[in-house]
Amino acid sequence: MKKKSTQVAVEVPQGPLDEVKVIAEAMMEKKAKDVISLDLRNIGTSISDYFVICNADSTTQVVAISDYVEEMMEARCGRPAVRKQGRENAFWIILDYSDIVVHIFKTDQRLFYRLEDLWADAVKTTYEDQD
Numbered sequence: 001m002k003k004k005s006t007q008v009a010v011e012v013p014q015g016p017l018d019e020v021k022v023i024a025e026a027m028m029e030k031k032a033k034d035v036i037s038l039d040l041r042n043i044g045t046s047i048s049d050y051f052v053i054c055n056a057d058s059t060t061q062v063v064a065i066s067d068y069v070e071e072m073m074e075a076r077c078g079r080p081a082v083r084k085q086g087r088e089n090a091f092w093i094i095l096d097y098s099d100i101v102v103h104i105f106k107t108d109q110r111l112f113y114r115l116e117d118l119w120a121d122a123v124k125t126t127y128e129d130q131d
Helices: 016-029 059-077 107-113
Strands: 033-039 050-056 083-085 092-096 100-106 123-127
Touching: 016 033, 016 050, 016 059, 016 100, 016 123, 050 059, 050 107, 059 092, 059 100, 092 107, 100 107
Parallel strands: 050 100
Antiparallel strands: 033 050, 033 123, 083 092, 092 100
């Protein structure tokens, strides 16, 4: 008797825009606030193609979001972060994927640095949880 095998279709990210979605979804799963991406490709002085930005009210949550973004990027996209900074104090963690830079702020730090205002010419996409 032959066993039937069932295959489950897994959506594999095809490029940076799909990877930005993976990051945004991971952030929202960990209850990040104000999740946005900035498309920086048409800005001549940008250091990457995309920023993905969010915030959380506690340093514990900032670390949890960071850990989950890293986990999902490795699991779904096969991409570990090239560089990481800020985990020591968890006020602002940066995960660098070369073409995508992830910024996870503690809420008061995001309000202070206003990163979106510095890159106001970028195309902004806002992500909202569907729950």
